[in-house]
Amino acid sequence: MTATPRTLRPRSTRTSARRPVAAMVAGLAMVGGLLAACGGDSDDGGKKEYLIGFQGPLSGESQQLGINAYNGVLTAVELANQDSSLPFTLRIVASDDQGQPEQGPTAAQKLIDNSDLMAVVGPVFSGATKASEPLYSQAGLLSVSPSATNPTLTDLNFTSFYRVIAPDTVQGAGAAEYLAKAVRAKRVYSLDDRSEYGTGLSGAIERGLERARVPFTHDGINPTKDYTSQATKIMADGADAVYYSGYYPEFALLTKALRGKGYDGVILSGDGSNDDQFIRQAGAANAEGTLITCPCSDANSDPAAAGFVADYKKVNSGLKPGTYSGEAYDATNAIISVLREQGTGASRESVLSAFGKVDLPGVTKRIRFQRNGDVEGSTVYVYQVKDGQRTVLGPVSTLVKP
Amino acid sequence: MGSAEQISQLTIDGLMVGALYAVIALGYTLVYGVLQLINFAHSEVFMLGAFGGLFASRALVPDGGATPSGLASAGLVLFGLGVGALAGATAAYALERCAYRPLRRRGAPRLAYLISAIGASLFAFNLAGKEFGRQSVPVPELFTNGTVLTVFGAEISTQSLVIAASALMMLLAVDHLVAGTRLGQSIRAVAQDAECAGLMGVDVQKIIVATFVLGGLLAGAGGFLYAMTFNASYTMGFVPGIKAFTAAVLGGIGNVRGAVIGGLLLGLVESFGGYLFDASYKNVIAFAVLVAVLLVRPSGLLGTRLGRPA
Numbered sequence: 090m091t092a093t094p095r096t097l098r099p100r101s102t103r104t105s106a107r108r109p110v111a112a113m114v115a116g117l118a119m120v121g122g123l124l125a126a127c128g129g130d131s132d133d134g135g136k137k138e139y140l141i142g143f144q145g146p147l148s149g150e151s152q153q154l155g156i157n158a159y160n161g162v163l164t165a166v167e168l169a170n171q172d173s174s175l176p177f178t179l180r181i182v183a184s185d186d187q188g189q190p191e192q193g194p195t196a197a198q199k200l201i202d203n204s205d206l207m208a209v210v211g212p213v214f215s216g217a218t219k220a221s222e223p224l225y226s227q228a229g230l231l232s233v234s235p236s237a238t239n240p241t242l243t244d245l246n247f248t249s250f251y252r253v254i255a256p257d258t259v260q261g262a263g264a265a266e267y268l269a270k271a272v273r274a275k276r277v278y279s280l281d282d283r284s285e286y287g288t289g290l291s292g293a294i295e296r297g298l299e300r301a302r303v304p305f306t307h308d309g310i311n312p313t314k315d316y317t318s319q320a321t322k323i324m325a326d327g328a329d330a331v332y333y334s335g336y337y338p339e340f341a342l343l344t345k346a347l348r349g350k351g352y353d354g355v356i357l358s359g360d361g362s363n364d365d366q367f368i369r370q371a372g373a374a375n376a377e378g379t380l381i382t383c384p385c386s387d388a389n390s391d392p393a394a395a396g397f398v399a400d401y402k403k404v405n406s407g408l409k410p411g412t413y414s415g416e417a418y419d420a421t422n423a424i425i426s427v428l429r430e431q432g433t434g435a436s437r438e439s440v441l442s443a444f445g446k447v448d449l450p451g452v453t454k455r456i457r458f459q460r461n462g463d464v465e466g467s468t469v470y471v472y473q474v475k476d477g478q479r480t481v482l483g484p485v486s487t488l489v490k491p
Numbered sequence: 492m493g494s495a496e497q498i499s500q501l502t503i504d505g506l507m508v509g510a511l512y513a514v515i516a517l518g519y520t521l522v523y524g525v526l527q528l529i530n531f532a533h534s535e536v537f538m539l540g541a542f543g544g545l546f547a548s549r550a551l552v553p554d555g556g557a558t559p560s561g562l563a564s565a566g567l568v569l570f571g572l573g574v575g576a577l578a579g580a581t582a583a584y585a586l587e588r589c590a591y592r593p594l595r596r597r598g599a600p601r602l603a604y605l606i607s608a609i610g611a612s613l614f615a616f617n618l619a620g621k622e623f624g625r626q627s628v629p630v631p632e633l634f635t636n637g638t639v640l641t642v643f644g645a646e647i648s649t650q651s652l653v654i655a656a657s658a659l660m661m662l663l664a665v666d667h668l669v670a671g672t673r674l675g676q677s678i679r680a681v682a683q684d685a686e687c688a689g690l691m692g693v694d695v696q697k698i699i700v701a702t703f704v705l706g707g708l709l710a711g712a713g714g715f716l717y718a719m720t721f722n723a724s725y726t727m728g729f730v731p732g733i734k735a736f737t738a739a740v741l742g743g744i745g746n747v748r749g750a751v752i753g754g755l756l757l758g759l760v761e762s763f764g765g766y767l768f769d770a771s772y773k774n775v776i777a778f779a780v781l782v783a784v785l786l787v788r789p790s791g792l793l794g795t796r797l798g799r800p801a
Binding site: 148149150152153283309310311313314315316317318319321322325338341342345349350351366369370371372374 | 497500501504507508558625626627628629632636637638646648650720721722724726727730761762763765766769770771773
């Protein structure tokens with residue numbers, strides 16, 4: 090058996106999809122090496138070590154979004170460890186939840202049980218966040234999500250949950266406004282993947298469409314591979330725009346099915362599909378012209394984030410930041426800023442109680458929190474696939490025609 | 492879109508997926524016919540075939556390159572199918588050699604085969620996940636996909652046509668092979684009575700290997716066709732594998748034509764069920780039909796013996 094797959098793998102297929110993992114492993118090894126180097130002298134008066142947790146999908150179909158975030162955390166931690174003015178060093182403990190709600194609590198418990206751990210960046214996906222937060226709240230361990238956008242997450246009385254990304258109510262309103270005033274859709278087919286994230290986003294969009302008096306059809310489909318009958322259904326509905334609230338592996342297949350059937354309306358999705366893997370998996374020709382909304386700016390094209398992009402590339406062996414990389418970097422830096430104030434006397438309780446007062450100029454936005462843990466204000470950006478590349482069209486506010 | 496158009500469209504979609512199920516189902520049915528054994532690792536043969544064809548076409552059509560056309564496209568599709576089939580056959584051979592033959596030599600109980608198959612399946616797809624990455628990988632565009640012809644208002648794309656034509660050829664070839672060649676005669680002989688066939692001079696061991704390889708060829712090529720539409724990933728075998736197994740049981744496991752009819756029927760039921768109710772209920776509807784058919788005809792639509800007239 091072992092011989093078979095080896096003969097099947099030509100050298101050229103060590104694809105880019107594999108490289109992030111390699112970079113991550115290399116990064117882990119690097120951090121590990123650094124710590125091994127200074128681990129010895131921590132007993133004899135060396136720097137104190139704090140652990141920062143990470144929870145997100147590091148394997149499974151949607152791993153790319155988790156890897157993007159992890160690499161952002163890694164960048165912030167690397168920079169902090171190079172800063173000699175800090176009285177401590179940092180180490181990341183990663184816990185893989187595969188983006189699945191069922192695996193969230195186990196992944197969270199693994200981090201909670203590690204008593205040297207001061208705070209967690211994550212969880213990355215909304216479903217896993219909802220499942221994990223009761224444990225974090227109970228343990229009094231701060232968790233800062235770079236990307237969980239389901240609107241209800243901050244209404245559930247979790248006492249240790251913050252997020253540096255705007256909830257989907259903001260994205261949904263922006264997307265609906267864009268559909269109504271820029272796309273000028275006559276009828277919208279709003280399809281979600283029935284996940285915590287998907288239903289939250291589609292609900293927000295539909296409320297916005299109602300306000301804008303754009304007729305729409307709501308539909309949901311659990312993640313699958315075969316979207317052919319769904320595509321037939323969409324075309325029979327006569328909608329001239331389709332908005333999919335879900336993640337890129339499914340959005341890619343849906344786009345492929347729709348374009349394969351000759352659908353010529355506008356196809357859109359949200360931040361869960363905002364990754365180059367979407368273009369790769371749908372095929373460049375099918376993905377061409379697709380629109381993606383995201384409450385996230387693109388660090389690669391933002392001149393103010395050039396320093397971050399350079400650092401990120403240095404730490405992650407030349408990789409460009411992806412969706413949520415900047416947010417994860419900001420979330421980590423917010424945690425580090427609290428630790429910096431508290432020096433070597435920090436505890437889980439002190440970090441959690443001080444975190445709400447953070448005010449930090451981040452690379453994605455100014456990091457300042459409302460009382461419920463939501464980040465203050467945020468802009469929704471629209472991306473489009475042009476010539477096989479994701480490009481930023483701009484914020485919704487500048488794209489809509491009055 | 493008028494309703495006749497939709498019915499036509501759903502029929503065509505259903506037949507396309509159904510033809511793929513049929514191609515995979517043949518692997519289950521042939522092996523069951525010969526060994527009375529459900530080869531639960533067949534889904535990984537399908538997956539490895541898909542990756543074989545995918546890597547072969549990727550080596551010839553680089554990322555971001557121009558989409559081939561005309562004869563080059565046809566050649567590339569055939570090449571992908573060929574390599575996929577070969578990869579599937581190799582995997583099926585290795586499976587028989589490593590997971591089944593040692594058990595057969597020792598006269599192991601039936602349950603041991605099942606455990607061995609599940610073990611081989613877990614091993615194969617985890618290895619594939621580790622080696623090929625956990626992300627879905629698309630087959631490069633081998634031809635420009637567009638509408639070729641319209642049947643009762645339904646648009647048939649190049650891709651559907653390629654899949655349907657390839658699957659049909661394979662099904663006809665297998666039917667001919669089993670019904671009308673010496674190898675097919677031997678397979679049928681072993682299926683009816685292995686001991687007796689052995690006494691009559693049929694090399695039973697060789698026929699068993701040939702059956703696995705034949706199933707592997709079909710599943711591998713089917714995997715490549717499937718990946719052209721739905722992308723390839725290390726877990727891709729599971730659901731189509733179960734569906735194909737269902738198709739085989741539906742038609743009457745061990746019966747070649749039964750597998751074809753079962754596959755096509757299952758594809759149609761899924762297509763219409765997914766449209767009329769909810770795409771998420773597709774599997775529920777498919778399995779409800781299976782249960783209903785088995786209640787009425789416990790041996791499947793066409794009965795269970797390989798090579799016997801329906």
